[in-house]
Amino acid sequence: MAASRIVHLALKVDDLDYATKFYEQVFGFKQIKTEHKRQHTSRHLTDGHIDFTLVQYDNEDHEEALLSGPGPRLHHYGVSVDDQDEIAEKIRALGGEILSPPGSGALKFRAPDGTIAEIVKEGRYSIE
Template structure:
């Protein structure tokens, strides 16, 4: 069964955003690392992977996928079969944005929303 396991938010100030979500909501930092043209700080509420993303530049291609400035960048759903999901995405009017073989297969839904499909366990969901 598919379920939402990940939310990614693009931020201007990684430390300020981290402080906000840890102090206001009690989210816990899990890991921080560089991924292509941004730093990702993975946090959790105990159930979902909540990631803060700070891009090196607003000019980075992936930074512009959801639009300029701070905002919800994408959400992720776990699926048993990424290839089958990719075919269904295309069949129903979605556009695949990631290169084949990437762990997180990003797509644009017909309504313009950016999301990704991942295999179970990518975000260590419970």
């Protein structure tokens, strides 16, 4: 079994273009892609090692926007795993709550401490 590792961080931002400019100019992050789905725009950046995504919701009242709380903040992190079903069962057994429907490519969950994260198959956040 491959070791799990953090492969993705998502920040909820108020101004996507300003946040993009900040992370590009301050840290040298490079844009990979921008997409709109589920009532938010995601701009994927990378430092060459991790998918660092800036997320701006169409409406702050959207259910997914509220998962982590109101306003700009760390929204969630993603961990690559070999077997999502097996890990989802472990999450439930240890008091976590699965938030995404079964079969989701990125299976979001709330850890017992309240943190939002997701488990993904290796390669979902390829930076190439």
